[in-house]
Amino acid sequence: MDEISWRPSTRVPDPRVRVLDSRFEHYRLPHAKVERLGTGMRWAEGPAWFGDGRYVLLTDLPNDRIMRWDEVTGAMSTFRQPSSQANGMTRDRQGRLIVCEHGARRVSRTEYDGSITVLADGYAGKPLNSPNDVVVRSDDSVWFTDPPFGLVSDYMGQQGTPSLPANLYRIDSTGTVQCIAEDLEGPNGLAFSPDEKTLYLVESRARPRRIVAYDVDRLGEVSNRRVLIDAGEGLPDGLRIDVDGNLWCGWGAPDAALDGVRVFAPDGTAIGHIELPERCANLCFGGPRNNRLLMASTTSLYSLFVNTRGA
Numbered sequence: 001m002d003e004i005s006w007r008p009s010t011r012v013p014d015p016r017v018r019v020l021d022s023r024f025e026h027y028r029l030p031h032a033k034v035e036r037l038g039t040g041m042r043w044a045e046g047p048a049w050f051g052d053g054r055y056v057l058l059t060d061l062p063n064d065r066i067m068r069w070d071e072v073t074g075a076m077s078t079f080r081q082p083s084s085q086a087n088g089m090t091r092d093r094q095g096r097l098i099v100c101e102h103g104a105r106r107v108s109r110t111e112y113d114g115s116i117t118v119l120a121d122g123y124a125g126k127p128l129n130s131p132n133d134v135v136v137r138s139d140d141s142v143w144f145t146d147p148p149f150g151l152v153s154d155y156m157g158q159q160g161t162p163s164l165p166a167n168l169y170r171i172d173s174t175g176t177v178q179c180i181a182e183d184l185e186g187p188n189g190l191a192f193s194p195d196e197k198t199l200y201l202v203e204s205r206a207r208p209r210r211i212v213a214y215d216v217d218r219l220g221e222v223s224n225r226r227v228l229i230d231a232g233e234g235l236p237d238g239l240r241i242d243v244d245g246n247l248w249c250g251w252g253a254p255d256a257a258l259d260g261v262r263v264f265a266p267d268g269t270a271i272g273h274i275e276l277p278e279r280c281a282n283l284c285f286g287g288p289r290n291n292r293l294l295m296a297s298t299t300s301l302y303s304l305f306v307n308t309r310g311a
Contacts, residue, residue, distance in 0.1 A: 004277050004299055006036045016260075016275040017304065023265055024272035027246070032305040034274065037294075038069050038076035043156070044296035046089040046133070046238070048097065049286030056286055058296045059086040061102065061156050069301055071287070076301070084108075085150065085157050088133030088189075088238065088282065093140055100131035102150030102157035107131050107142065107171070120144070120177045126163040133189045133238055133282070137196055141220055142171040143180070145187035145201070168201065170220060180222055181214070189238035189282065192216070193245055193266070194311040200228065200247060202236045209236055211249070211264075228268040234258060238282030238296075242308040246271070248293065252279030261295055276302055285310025 009016060014033040019025055042062035049056050054071040057079055065081035066089075080086075085103035092098055097110040098119070105128045106121035119142060122128055130150025135143050147166045150157025165183040168190070172178065181187075186205025192198065199214045199222060211229040214222035229236075235252035242248065244266075251262040251273075259279045263272035278298035286294050290309040295302040 004039065006039075006277060006300070008035065009033050014304075018273045018275065019271075020273060021265070021269055021271035023269075024263060027242075027263070027272065027307045029305055029307050034276070035303050037074070037301045037303055038067075039300040040076070041067065041299050041301075043281065044298060044301060045087050045281045046100070047282060047284045047286075047294050047296045047301070048089040048091055049284050049290075049294065050091070050095075051286065051288070051290075052095065054288070056284070056294050056301070057089060057097065058294075058301060059083065059089060061085050061087060064103070066099075067301075087131070087150070088144075090134050090136055092136045092142070093138065098134050098136060098142060100134050100144060102130040102132075105130055105150070105160075107134060107144050119171050119175070120169065123164060123167070123169065123177050123179060129162045129164060129166065130157050132187070135190055135192060137192060137220070139220065140173045143190060143199075144169055144171075145184075145190055147184075147186050147188065147205070149186075166205075172220075180220075181225075189236070189250070191239050191241045191247070192311075193241060194243055200239060200241070202239065202249070204236060208232050209234060211236055211239070211247070211268075229264055229270075234262065235279065236262070237280070240284055241311045242285070242306075243311050244308060245311075246308070248283060250280035250282050250295070250297075260297075261293070274304060 041060040047058040068079040084101035088100040148162040151160040168181040188202040188204040209231040213228040215224040237250040239249040247264040260276035261274040280297040
């Protein structure tokens with residue numbers, strides 16, 4: 001499958017990397033270009049970087065598989081199939097893979113020996129909906145969103161009826177699942193600020209769509225919910241934070257010119273845009289210096305070296 005026409009830019013700076021605010025000039029490397037690393041997926045999601053192996057894992061929901069792109073060889077291969085229609089992924093503080101599984105309606109952890117441990121598959125005696133995205137805090141707690149997206153059809157999950165509202169959950173170090181925020185409007189991507197005092201969360205079923213922020217105390221309780229970014233016609237999805245606190249957000253819109261990655265300053269101002277030929281669902285930072293943005297975008301994986309590092 002190679003339906004999306006792609007040709008690298010012959011110009012520098014790459015015109016696909018657009019400055020919307022002067023603050024973004026610092027982060028755009030003048031000689032770095034957007035690259036397509038691999039293609040052939042139906043809906044690419046949830047990239048997670050493994051620096052110790054120099055590869056990235058990403059999910060392909062409709063094809064029920066986790067893919068692997070190797071930075072040394074440039075090869076794309078299948079890491080796991082079936083994958084329980086895995087979606088968002090991350091690594092915990094011990095380097096293990098944490099996976100949101102639409103098909104099994106659970107959050108799992110892949111151990112060093114390859115065995116799988118279920119971290120959460122229900123709350124208050126009811127099954128989860130379809131865990132979507134996940135992040136791990138420095139206290140080893142696992143935070144994940146649980147919208148009903150995977151219950152809508154058998155394409156991105158399996159048809160079903162949600163038993164719980166669309167909530168935000170935390171799994172603490174004892175394995176206890178706690179509901180942190182209830183009845184959200186399509187909770188999707190989430191990320192912490194570098195000091196972990198702010199949690200950002202995408203509400204992708206709100207109209208207009210938005211990114212909200214919460215204050216987080218040392219015990220992991222949230223307060224002071226506020227709308228940080230009104231996405232307008234934009235379609236925000238997954239997001240990651242750099243060391244300066246900027247938000248790098250997978251983006252799409254009815255206007256194809258907005259497909260790609262939208263970059264926001266900590267105050268919510270849009271400062272940059274990376275234009276891609278496909279809607280970007282999720283992204284992560286990787287590479288030996290953690291300065292390579294890896295963008296899972298519909299059928300393909302793209303990358304761009306930037307002048308910052310992932311938080």
